Amino acid sequence: MKLTDIQSKVNSTFFKEHQKKLYQSLEDKHTSIEEMDDGDPLTTKMILNMGPQHPATHGVLRLVLQLDGETIEKTKLDIGYLHRGVEKIAENKTYQEFMPYTDRMDYLSPYSNNVALCTAVEKIASVEVPERAHYIRMIGCELARISSHLLWLGTMVMDAGAISFFIWTFKEREKIYDIMDRIGGHRFTISHSRIGGVANDLTDEAMSHIKEFVNTFPNELRDYHKLLDRNRIFFDRNEAVGVLKTEDALKIGATGPVLRACGYALDMRKLAPYARYNEVDFDIPTRLEGDNLARYYVRMEEMSESIRIIQQCLDKLPKGPVRADNAKQAYPSKDEVYYSMEGMIHDFMMTDTGICPPDGAESYHAVESPKGELGYYIQSDGTGHPWRLKINAPSFTNLQVLENMLDGEMVADTVVIIGGLDPVLGEADK
């Protein structure tokens, strides 16, 4: 039985052309090395559609797998189920107006996304950010990294079979949500960063919560290690699963912890330090194996490095303003807005026109988000709206790796491999 016969049985009402091309593309993959088995398709070959509504896919990711028994012969990914066209929206918004949309890109670490946009706009419009704001941003980014990695840890271990562990990591994420609530007034989509600084200073309450978290979290991390590091089931599910070879990793363009688990210490915080990452001391954890277990170790060590960075930031946190004091570049403080006429006009102008980078200027700035290199390319036409804003999303880059990595794996390992890659579809689908 030919695959085309199977295709005709797939009864799809919508996007017929799309489905047809997707199956055709699956059939075409590796055709040169493949020999078709004409046996009973029910016992040997089948096409399995996983997703888009599948709890283990961390969003709306659809995988079309061709199986031979339990082995995956080849895979095609279908993404775009969460496509909102944020790049088109960005062209019709001012830079500050666009920021809440970045929260909803990688919704597991909104703070990193805000900072990525702000640093890119600051680069193109040459805005000076006060020292204190840099340090507050770093604290926020590292908290976001821990928060994102905790979700990855919980869901990945749950994919491997340990359900209760998820609740442990969410207990800690809850604390980070509370901190975010005290920093910026939002638990989830925080939007605390502003072009030219941050929205408000850290309150004493927020500071005490951050300090408490920094002191207690290493113990929790030690407990996670105790549970997993010698866990036979966890090892069997993750060791030598989803191996990305070191020589392939760069070619296919992996990024973030996935690349670092293959031996490349590529980290934007070291490669092109932004904020004040050049003034704090931290290491880039790497592994050589490139399997799921290596990614586990890399991310676990990244969490303790993040704690190290936050501690140093808290020690070094300088005093001073948290936003650039230039009415043409950044929002004035609320005190000015409420009690002076100029302040109100400036606030209105910032909201109405916003910051205007020079005509024809282009810039690209990348930050290290929890998933990898998150870059914003901005081309300005001299108005308050970008002419073109391109988001280089790490999840998108890593999902392409997945398409190459799944071939030859077992179907039961699929969810663990997806869990290990940690894609967020809000970001990949733009």
Add this chain to the structure above:
Amino acid sequence: MSLQLSEPLQKTVDALTENFSDKVIEVYQSSGDTFIRVEADAIIQISTFLRDELHYVYLSDIFGIDRYTSEERFEVVYNLLSLKTKARVFIKVRCEEENPELESVNSVWPAAGWNEREVYDMFGVFFRNHPDLRRIFLPEDFQYFPLRKEFPLLGIPGSIELPSTTPDND
């Protein structure tokens, strides 16, 4: 305007202008980033040269820009990173509005696969010799290219078939 290039970038620019003197159109800097615009027909040779001789092994991103001009309307930018020298360089090529077509760099950097699909999906720039050039976000049934400037922000009503909101298609 004189260029202020770091040492590895200076080396890159020198090597490119030396080996592809008639193919490099312009080199410019903006906000500290270096952009090199080259002839579209030489992109494969230049890509291979950059990868093999200048260690630009990591393709970070490919994206399109709609310049909305009558000539050479679409621009495709290759965002390259050299892990050895930590230099980042942007290679730009332009193509015409009518049947925009470029050679795929998939053979040079396999990472280009999905990024080129995205450019095709958003701008309609076609890539020759791409192994699997399909739309990536939007379904194949969609006939427009949404990031072109003439595409309205609110979309085109009826351009895409939506599921019926009543049960049993009544």
